[in-house]
Amino acid sequence: QEVIRAVTAFPSQLAFSQSFLGFVDLVNERGEGVVRIDYIGGPEAIPQNQQLDAAARGVVDMHYGPASFHLGTMPEADAWVGSTVTSMEARENGGFAIMQEAFADRLGVELLAHIDSGIQFHIYTVDEPGRAEDGTLALDGARLRSQPIYKSFFETLGAVPISVPVPDVYTGLERNTFDGAGWPIVAIQDLSWDKFLKYRVDPGFFQTDLAVVMNPAKWEGLSAEAQEILTQAAADYEQISYDNFQKVIADTDAKVQDEGMTVITLEGAAREAFLDAAYDSAWSRMEAAGTDRYDALRDAYYDR
Amino acid sequence: MMSWTLATALMIGGVLALMGLGLPVALAFLGINIVGAWLFLGGMPGIDQLIANATDSVTSFSLVPVPLFVLMGELLFQSGLAIRVFDALDKCLGRARGRLSYMTVAGGTLFATLSGSSMANTAMLGTTLMPEMQKRGYKNALVMGPILATGSLAMIIPPSSLAVLLGSLARIDVGALLIAGVLPGLVLAVLFAITIRTLIALDPEAAPAYDAERASLAEIAAALLRDVLPMGLVIFAVIGLILLGWATPTESAAFGVVAVLILAVAYRRLDRAVLVRSLRGTLAVSAMMLTIIVASTTFAQILAFSGASRGVVTWATSFEVSGYVMLVFIFLVLLVMGMFMDQLSIMMLSLPIFMPLVIHFGFDTVWFGVFMLVALELSLVTPPFGLLLFVMLGVAPRGTTLWDVTKAVFPYILCTLILLVLLVLFPPLATWLPSVG
Amino acid sequence: MLTRIYDGVIHGLAALAALTFALMVVGIVVDVGLRNFGMRPVQATSALIEYGLLFATMAGAPWLIRDRGHVAIRALMGLLPAGLSRIIDRAALVLCVAILALLGWRAAVVAWEAVEAGAVDIRSIGLPGWILPAMICAGFVLMATEFLRLFLRGETYDASNAQH
Ligand code: NA
Numbered sequence: 027q028e029v030i031r032a033v034t035a036f037p038s039q040l041a042f043s044q045s046f047l048g049f050v051d052l053v054n055e056r057g058e059g060v061v062r063i064d065y066i067g068g069p070e071a072i073p074q075n076q077q078l079d080a081a082a083r084g085v086v087d088m089h090y091g092p093a094s095f096h097l098g099t100m101p102e103a104d105a106w107v108g109s110t111v112t113s114m115e116a117r118e119n120g121g122f123a124i125m126q127e128a129f130a131d132r133l134g135v136e137l138l139a140h141i142d143s144g145i146q147f148h149i150y151t152v153d154e155p156g157r158a159e160d161g162t163l164a165l166d167g168a169r170l171r172s173q174p175i176y177k178s179f180f181e182t183l184g185a186v187p188i189s190v191p192v193p194d195v196y197t198g199l200e201r202n203t204f205d206g207a208g209w210p211i212v213a214i215q216d217l218s219w220d221k222f223l224k225y226r227v228d229p230g231f232f233q234t235d236l237a238v239v240m241n242p243a244k245w246e247g248l249s250a251e252a253q254e255i256l257t258q259a260a261a262d263y264e265q266i267s268y269d270n271f272q273k274v275i276a277d278t279d280a281k282v283q284d285e286g287m288t289v290i291t292l293e294g295a296a297r298e299a300f301l302d303a304a305y306d307s308a309w310s311r312m313e314a315a316g317t318d319r320y321d322a323l324r325d326a327y328y329d330r
Numbered sequence: 331m332m333s334w335t336l337a338t339a340l341m342i343g344g345v346l347a348l349m350g351l352g353l354p355v356a357l358a359f360l361g362i363n364i365v366g367a368w369l370f371l372g373g374m375p376g377i378d379q380l381i382a383n384a385t386d387s388v389t390s391f392s393l394v395p396v397p398l399f400v401l402m403g404e405l406l407f408q409s410g411l412a413i414r415v416f417d418a419l420d421k422c423l424g425r426a427r428g429r430l431s432y433m434t435v436a437g438g439t440l441f442a443t444l445s446g447s448s449m450a451n452t453a454m455l456g457t458t459l460m461p462e463m464q465k466r467g468y469k470n471a472l473v474m475g476p477i478l479a480t481g482s483l484a485m486i487i488p489p490s491s492l493a494v495l496l497g498s499l500a501r502i503d504v505g506a507l508l509i510a511g512v513l514p515g516l517v518l519a520v521l522f523a524i525t526i527r528t529l530i531a532l533d534p535e536a537a538p539a540y541d542a543e544r545a546s547l548a549e550i551a552a553a554l555l556r557d558v559l560p561m562g563l564v565i566f567a568v569i570g571l572i573l574l575g576w577a578t579p580t581e582s583a584a585f586g587v588v589a590v591l592i593l594a595v596a597y598r599r600l601d602r603a604v605l606v607r608s609l610r611g612t613l614a615v616s617a618m619m620l621t622i623i624v625a626s627t628t629f630a631q632i633l634a635f636s637g638a639s640r641g642v643v644t645w646a647t648s649f650e651v652s653g654y655v656m657l658v659f660i661f662l663v664l665l666v667m668g669m670f671m672d673q674l675s676i677m678m679l680s681l682p683i684f685m686p687l688v689i690h691f692g693f694d695t696v697w698f699g700v701f702m703l704v705a706l707e708l709s710l711v712t713p714p715f716g717l718l719l720f721v722m723l724g725v726a727p728r729g730t731t732l733w734d735v736t737k738a739v740f741p742y743i744l745c746t747l748i749l750l751v752l753l754v755l756f757p758p759l760a761t762w763l764p765s766v767g
Numbered sequence: 768m769l770t771r772i773y774d775g776v777i778h779g780l781a782a783l784a785a786l787t788f789a790l791m792v793v794g795i796v797v798d799v800g801l802r803n804f805g806m807r808p809v810q811a812t813s814a815l816i817e818y819g820l821l822f823a824t825m826a827g828a829p830w831l832i833r834d835r836g837h838v839a840i841r842a843l844m845g846l847l848p849a850g851l852s853r854i855i856d857r858a859a860l861v862l863c864v865a866i867l868a869l870l871g872w873r874a875a876v877v878a879w880e881a882v883e884a885g886a887v888d889i890r891s892i893g894l895p896g897w898i899l900p901a902m903i904c905a906g907f908v909l910m911a912t913e914f915l916r917l918f919l920r921g922e923t924y925d926a927s928n929a930q931h
């Protein structure tokens with residue numbers, strides 16, 4: 027029996043890591059006697075940003091975390107950030123194979139799966155966001171807590187992106203240090219931010235970019251049977267985790283609205299302009315960074 | 331792969347041995363990190379990983395208050411502003427024995443409401459208050475004890491970045507947890523004051539009485555107006571800007587520095603020499619602390635990677651016992667891990683195991699969050715690896731030993747234990763404020 | 768001549784480290800000011816401050832060895848006979864040099880790998896991935912030479928000399 031040692035970019039108790047542990051269970055169930063994944067831990071064992079390199083070095087065999095952490099080294103990560111198709115579709119249409127190449131070339135790891143896809147990001151605000159006459163958002167000068175992947179998008183909206191560490195955000199919202207924040211639709215309640223963020227802008231934009239990668243030598247060294255089990259489990263779990271999170275999204279959406287969050291829905295041209303700005307920011311960032319995979323990735327991952 | 335018992339013994343025993351041989355604390359950790367990385371992370375790639383991990387250890391914005399509050403304390407001390415405040419307060423407090431110790435508790439508690447970092451708080455108190463107290467002949471238990479004890483209050487009384495992280499990792503309402511820390515924090519401050527009173531009763535010479543001339547009411551009022559009231563600017567710069575929403579708790583440390591600079595200029599106490607001495611002192615304390623953080627954070631990561639940490643937690647919580655006995659086990663685990671690891675790592679490791687137990691036994695999660703924060707606070711001051719002990723050693727005068735610091739802080743550790751018992755006996759101590767707030 | 772240049776480097780880096788703390792204050796005050804006056808804060812500030820924390824640590828640590836400012840536990844050594852504790856103290860210096868030289872070397876390797884991979888560290892702005900390991904390399908190597916200097920001068924590292 028072959029053993030694979032895995033780490034996750036997030037602490038084990040958080041929802042995304044729990045989802046990865048579901049993948050671990052699936053592999054261990056199907057791989058009994060052939061291959062097993064041992065979970066080592068999260069950022070307490072290896073810091074978030076160093077885990078992928080740890081997998082490339084062979085310090086661990088498997089890593090689960092956001093591809094965009096490595097956007098500077100692998101601009102192709104923006105294909106996932108700016109994708110409008112599910113990871114299952116991309117596996118069918120060849121996009122996934124191109125990303126496997128990118129992960130191998132740029133980061134030196136074997137890409138196994140793009141799980142937990144289909145979760146979008148939203149802009150949340152403390153006060154009702156202003157609207158221009160044509161229905162577009164008027165966020166001029168709004169201070170939004172931001173992350174690197176949507177910093178430039180927030181700038182095109184006229185907002186002021188603020189980078190503040192997560193533990194400071196609660197007090198910042200409480201004291202109106204910022205007017206809002208970007209965050210995935212799930213997990214908005216985990217940090218109690220929903221106490222202050224009373225407005226959510228729909229539609230959501232972007233998509234989660236969570237990869238499962240392996241050390242290439244470890245992967246090559248596995249038996250054909252073990253590789254087959256892992257590949258099949260990876261493909262299946264892309265669908266399983268997608269379905270799981272669609273349910274979580276629906277539940278969270280109902281719960282936050284029930285608890286008083288107002289959803290501001292952009293319609294028609296305003297909606298299109300908003301989404302254009304979001305997705306263009308990701309795709310033009312990739313184009314500017316320079317990669318000959320741009321066209322093929324855009325064909326495969328973007329169908330708006 | 332080595333069993334977790336052997337891994338634990340090797341890593342912890344190794345650091346203790348190197349520290350005992352007199353290596354600088356940071357080097358003792360680094361030396362064992364090399365061994366641990368080689369064994370558990372796997373040879374030379376493991377050591378490369380150790381380097382990569384080290385690049386992440388101090389490059390975190392949440393550590394900014396550590397050097398900046400030290401800088402603020404140095405400026406207060408080197409410019410002579412701190413002494414003026416003491417002298418003025420001295421006039422008001424008259425002849426109360428040990429008044430500087432009480433002032434440490436009061437000032438430290440006030441500072442806990444400004445700062446979310448226990449390390450920053452302790453280093454600031456240490457640099458500002460310690461020289462003056464030593465000069466007046468106070469014994470260690472009344473100097474270092476109160477500084478360490480109240481320094482660590484910063485993470486119980488909001489704002490507290492640790493409470494925010496605990497809340498999110500344990501799925502506890504962050505707002506409720508922050509408010510829940512207020513009363514226990516204040517109770518702890520009162521217990522510290524009672525301890526000082528008791529220590530002075532037992533050994534009056536620990537706080538020598540010195541002649542403070544009896545000041546008239548007019549003199550007292552003038553001193554307060556001239557020397558104490560302007561300190562309100564510093565308080566405003568730190569807490570006021572947070573309350574107004576202009577700055578986050580982490581950023582506000584910088585404004586504390588600016589406020590002290592403004593006061594020093596106003597009092598004509600700022601010159602090149604003061605600035606240079608303050609920056610030099612800040613570098614000495616901060617570089618020492620940050621080097622230890624680089625070394626001890628990576629140590630905790632290797633310990634977690636080896637499975638030793640999880641092994642200890644799982645083993646200790648695997649017994650079939652009642653809820654309150656389990657709390658004792660949880661406390662002991664936190665205490666022991668706290669001796670060797672940083673608090674964030676402890677939380678990430680132990681919460682997935684603790685929280686199901688807490689829910690199984692029907693404890694209130696906010697209440698447990700406070701219980702855990704208080705227990706974690708203790709870990710900062712327990713030998714041999716409590717970070718605050720090293721901070722204290724770094725700012726203490728020559729010849730101070732780890733044993734001196736430990737002895738000094740021991741009575742205050744008892745206060746924390748009493749608070750934990752009080753929390754168990756009267757849960758509303760933690761749960762009442764959030765329920766009305 | 769060479770030693771004077773070397774001493775200049777150690778003290779110059781310490782001065783830069785101290786200056787870094789002052790610059791952090793300036794950076795934060797400017798950033799918060801801009802934000803509250805409705806202007807766009809400088810995106811680079813938080814990333815540069817985070818880098819500044821490691822820079823100040825690594826630039827200040829070698830000087831701190833000279834200043835005997837790194838905390839060490841000396842109680843046990845005080846119990847030993849003078850001859851024995853002197854031998855151990857000398858051996859401890861060699862061990863410190865070895866530890867730091869090994870880590871300094873590997874940090875250089877990690878930095879070089881980051882150069883070759885074109886790695887970028889994404890924070891509030893993206894910065895070249897080799898900078899942080901290079902800082903660690905320089906810091907550890909200079910710390911090693913400081914311990915070596917103590918050894919060659921026949922001194923011991925006794926932190927109870929720490930002064931403020
Ligand atoms: Na606090």
Ligand code: NA
Binds near residue numbers: 667669
């Ligand atoms: Na500790």
